Amino acid sequence: MAAPATASASDQVVTRVSAADRAAALAYWTPERMRQWAGDDSLPPAEKIGRLWEGPVPAGVGRLFFTAVPGVDESCTATVVPSATNDVALTAGHCVNGGLDRFDNPIKIVDVVFVPGYDHGAAPHGVFPVRAFAWSATYSGPTSGTDDDAVLALDPVDGRHVADVAGTQDISFEKPPSPVDTTILGYPVSRLAGGEALLSCARPATLETNSVVSAWRTDCDLAGGSSGGPWLRDFDPVTGKGTVFGATSRGTMNEDGVTLDLTSAAFTDPVRALYERAGDL
Incomplete structure (x- = not known):
């Protein structure tokens, strides 16, 4: 232990x-x-926004x-x-x-x-x-x-x-202006790849702040297993490099297990x- x-x-x-x-x-x-x-039919449905990453893993x-x-x-x-x-x-x-x-x-x-x-x-x-x-x-x-x-x-x-x-990947603790063009990477354990391949979303992220938490939100639909994946700004898909400003924290799911959105806690x-x-x- x-x-x-x-x-x-x-x-x-x-x-x-x-x-x-x-x-x-x-x-x-x-x-x-x-x-x-891999191949488990009980996994959440395949992503529709998230895409299989093509080429070497960044x-x-x-x-x-x-x-x-x-x-x-x-x-x-x-x-x-x-x-x-x-x-x-x-x-x-x-x-x-x-x-x-x-x-x-x-x-x-x-x-x-x-x-x-x-x-x-x-x-x-x-x-x-x-x-x-x-x-x-x-x-x-x-x-x-x-x-x-x-x-x-x-x-x-x-x-x-x-x-x-x-x-x-570079990392920055300075908050970028909201919204920010964001590339999210992760290994969701869904029916699309069962965690076996990297997926990505390229979506704008918006900073939402209330009395409890400050978090970035986007409509990326990566399933569970993508938690901890980087939220990157200024990402260059050719070089596979960007700057981490967050990590996948939470997702909202519907009754069918489909992820509706993802959030990343804002760095403090x-x-x-x-x-x-x-x-x-």
């Missing part, structure tokens, strides 16, 4: 994973297990696999971002904060690995075990849309850091501090 999450002096909640548990995570996530959702983007104890395998999306250690990725807070079960017991997240460039079971850059993950103490869990962001510290694989082999000072200290994990 991962070490219990604890609040640090920097107002972050950090979980560190032992070397033995990181090795167990690598053994657990075989290519066959990663592909377990720099730093990949699929995040994990298990929510007592044994529910899940996946999200994450993005490698610049860091002094070259081993930091950004995802959604709810991808690594399981919240509470119906008995108010914490749901532990274990067997966490990141696969940059994932494509139909292929791991072109390797499978990277997560040695630590953290979210801001201002994020209260999956029921909250505020500061729904987390950072991952990844082990090198064969002596190579993830940023060196998979590249990075606590999330900036989380990112700036990620190299210490």
Whole structure:
């Protein structure tokens, strides 16, 4: 098991994973297990706005696999971002904060690995075990849309850091003018690809602010599994590079399981501090 999450002096909640548990995570996530959702007819309907990404997966983007104890395998999306250690990725807070079960017991997240460039079971850059993950103490869990962001510290694989082999996307904590042309990337586990391929939406995003939360919203219809995926401005589809200004947090679904819209929590000072200290994990 991962070490219990604890609040640090920097107002972050950090979980560190032992070397033995990181090795167990690598053994657990075989290519066959990663592909377990493909072809499942019970998955949400195929996206109509989101499109399968053509060509190589953009720099730093990949699929995040994990298990929510007592044994529910899940996946999200994450993005490698610049860091002094070259081993930091950004995802959604709810991808690594399981919240509470119906008995108010914490749901532990274990067997966490990141696969940059994932494509139909292929791991072109390797499978990277997560040695630590953290979210801001201002994020209260999956029921909250505020500061729904987390950072991952990844082990090198064969002596190579993830940023060196998979590249990075730039990141900015300055709010762009609203609306902003946005490219959203993710690995939704829907009937279109079952999480096996990257999808994208190119849509304008609008900043919505109320007394509770400040969030970007767009009508992108990527299904679950796209959580944690980057919201990029100034994205160049030729180079596959842009600037991250958010990560997929929530979606509204209708009774048929179709995603009607997606939101991304607007970056705040606590999330900036989380990112700036990620190299210490």
